[in-house]
Amino acid sequence: MTTVAVKPATMAQALGRALRDAMAADPAVHVMGEDVGTLGGVFRVTDGLAKEFGEDRCTDTPLAEAGILGTAVGMAMYGLRPVVEMQFDAFAYPAFEQLISHVSRMRNRTRGAMPLPITIRVPYGGGIGGVEHHSDSSEAYYMATPGLHVVTPATVADAYGLLRAAIASDDPVVFLEPKRLYWSKDSWNPEEPPAVEPIGRAVVRRSGRSATLITYGPSLPVCLEAVEAAQAEGWNLEVVDLRSLVPFDDETVTTSVRRTGRAVVVHESGTFGGPGGEIAARVTERCFHYLEAPVLRVAGFDIPYPPPMLERHHLPGVDRILDAVARLQWEAEN
């Protein structure tokens, strides 16, 4: 048996590999967006695809997000499986009309006759020192729109597996890429890409007893760091990585919180009207009698995403998570 060298791969490379493998496996898969061809995308996720599959399958579009997603709708209606790239989170907004008025409801309005297998890749979130409009976390808007799946990987392996699953899905998937993790690395066997699981399953990244941190995407590494720091205080934290916001894996989350009796939801996007509110409500509904304290949220402030020089004060960090965990203790004892 020959052993294949296990090499480190970045999340951006894993995403590119998923696109490549999906295109090789199915000629209906088309990649399109601004600068995805010759340049290979501003984050180089689509690097090499135009060369390998031709410009008809990896297409530099005119600069128009509504047009990109709108034409993808027509392409999907004709049997293709478009994967569109929105260059940055806030630049997806011109495409919202198409997303909300058509992409999300085509299956429903055609009584299931016309599903739209479109994957919409959106780099999102802050922490990279981006100028205005380059750091938004828009997941709450997508979650609030019935008919869309909303998925976000936090590890290199999940980036691959979830993107393959998203492209294979017969429903539209908003695939949120935490851009500050694009360069995070993990070992990777190029001969054997990671497993592809159906979307919709959360995973326990660390088991613990004191409390459950419920998180996803860019906040996962922060939560894992908090686990280490919490150990010094004698807290043994469990971390659930949601991976998929829609559908939501109630089972994994509920099982964990029933065991620990305490939960903190951690995410970067705003608190009020944010994903954490929905998650806390679900947890409370299912775990009320198991809870030793209210479910808390550690999330972004309710402000427009701040300029880079101030973003560190906005982003939920380890200290803020530990403060919340400490409050859970206090709530439980008083």
Next chain:
Amino acid sequence: MTVMEQRGAYRPTPPPAWQPRTDPAPLLPDEVPYRVLGTDAAAEADPELLRRLYGELVRGRRYNTQATALTKQGRLAVYPSSTGQEACQVAAALVLEERDWLFPSYRDTLAAVARGLDPVQALGLLRGDWHSGYDPRERRIAPLCTPLATQLPHAVGLAHAARLQGDDVVALALVGDGGTSEGDFHEALNFAAVWQAPVVFLVQNNGFAISVPLAKQTAAPSLAHKAVGYGMPGRLVDGNDAAAVHQVLGEAVAHARAGGGPTLVEAVTYRMEAHTNADDDKRYRADSEVEAWRAHDPIALLEHTLTERGLLDEAGIQAAREDAEAMAADLRERMNQDPALDPMDLFGHVYDQPTTQLLEQEAQLRAELAAQERHHESEGAPR
């Protein structure tokens, strides 16, 4: 009676004669970009204006090199240089009266500075201490706009409002070639033409939208041609010829001010640097193409005309350079100071009256910062 029953009785009447609402011929752009420098028209151009344009071009170029240097020192997060496009920027600023408005895109720092915005303030967005941060009313410059083409309808609305109030104010809106593909561009042009709003759109066609060349952006004969379909004149101008851009924009502004409605001006120019310092232009264009455009440098073009006409000598050139150098030195010095930042500013200006939730979050951050302070003090660590 159903429609089907009605059909039998239906007798088509011939349609009334169709006539175009507007004769498209006068709206169509020239076949080649309009030029002044290097033509007979150069001899007629106002010496005072040419000298002013020259001074601003030299300052603009120096500003671009200084800001690029600041990105290398980590003082700026990113800088989209407009080297090669200075003529468009400067003409856009100088053609406007004080009461007029400028709607720049994110690459148009020079236009904003030439219109009088403090050079440091013009970099606020890119430095990252505040988004925009200046009062648009002070110099009548809308915030430098990152989402492409979204400022164009604003320009139309403002110009329309000014006209409704009886003010002879003109709005000049800047957009790139890539931006002309956005829906907002088309909606803005249509509103402007239907309302006959006193607005001028200047497209700086610099060849690329990041990596995408114009040929993949549009199939139109030129971007100026797009105007005709909306019912406004399109003008094509050499974007490296400051005198020509100034003249064409001047005519468009005068036309708008006189109640003639909007104009779309396409300035054909070239982006000499990469999209930003984060971009690798080797991936999508050949050095030879960049070199070919270097021979058509906007500063050299104007310098040549000025010296030929005896309007500029070595001393004049030297003076312009010294003036630009002084501006750069001042910019460098002020940008090398850390901006005074207060994290509590995060909560300022979200609403007129902060929500109770925001007040809670403000208190939370204040407590966190105080705790950090105590921690540092007890550890004696430098802050």
